[in-house]
Amino acid sequence: MKLMVIPPPLFVLAAGPLLASCNSSGTERDFERMVNQAHYEYYEETSFFEDRRVMREPPPGTVPNDRRLGPSEILHGTASGKFVEAIPVPLSRPRMDEGRKRFEVFCAPCHGVGGDGVSVVAHNMELRKPPSLVAAPVLEYPAGRIYQAIAQGYGLMPSYGQDFSVEARWAIVAYVRALQLRTNGVAVDALPEPVRVRMQKELR
Numbered sequence: 001m002k003l004m005v006i007p008p009p010l011f012v013l014a015a016g017p018l019l020a021s022c023n024s025s026g027t028e029r030d031f032e033r034m035v036n037q038a039h040y041e042y043y044e045e046t047s048f049f050e051d052r053r054v055m056r057e058p059p060p061g062t063v064p065n066d067r068r069l070g071p072s073e074i075l076h077g078t079a080s081g082k083f084v085e086a087i088p089v090p091l092s093r094p095r096m097d098e099g100r101k102r103f104e105v106f107c108a109p110c111h112g113v114g115g116d117g118v119s120v121v122a123h124n125m126e127l128r129k130p131p132s133l134v135a136a137p138v139l140e141y142p143a144g145r146i147y148q149a150i151a152q153g154y155g156l157m158p159s160y161g162q163d164f165s166v167e168a169r170w171a172i173v174a175y176v177r178a179l180q181l182r183t184n185g186v187a188v189d190a191l192p193e194p195v196r197v198r199m200q201k202e203l204r
């Protein structure tokens with residue numbers, strides 16, 4: 001197809017009436033923009049529904065399409081209404097590294113890089129200081145309770161449920177456990193065989 005080039009003066013002549021029609025009546029042309037369309041605000045009243053509420057309840061049985069399905073101990077850190085003691089997902093070096101990365105970005109500003117509750121935020125938080133995660137009572141918490149603090153928040157601490165997948169939350173719990181071990185030490189007998197052998201050899 002051959003393009004026809006309109007010289008500028010002719011273009012103005014041709015487009016002039018079109019442009020003028022937008023504003024000829026002195027009012028803006030109505031493009032039916034969504035922001036201007038008739039709509040309800042939250043909590044407004046309506047005569048359309050019998051109960052006069054604009055906001056509707058989802059039909060019974062509706063589930064969010066992004067809801068994770070799976071065992072409660074993994075999704076919520078609880079089994080039969082009790083916190084799980086141990087971390088219910090397999091641990092690996094990459095998972096620990098992920099936990100560390102996320103802990104240092106999201107938790108350390110308040111709880112300290114070592115989890116000991118020493119941070120600038122803690123120093124300045126008057127009402128309730130972020131507690132040490134590596135001393136009692138958090139040290140004695142079952143893994144599920146730490147998981148729940150991340151997933152749902154706790155008291156003055158906001159929830160980080162939206163920020164992390166289920167796996168990432170457990171990765172953080174695992175890293176908190178590692179910090180606890182680092183701070184409080186671990187019985188030599190409790191070390192896995194290869195680590196114990198290597199340690200005993202190197203420290204001799």
Ligand code: HEC
Nearest residue numbers: 106107110128129130131146149150154155156157160172
């Ligand atoms: C904005 C600061 C802040 C950040 C960030 C923060 N916390 Fe907290 N955290 C707190 C405060 C404050 C409390 C004590 C809340 C209270 O007792 O009202 C707390 C409490 C806790 C507890 C104890 C909960 C209980 O059941 O007693 C745990 C565990 C915890 N935080 C873990 C974390 C982890 C893991 C992260 C990172 C994902 C994190 N926190 C991020 C401020 C923070």
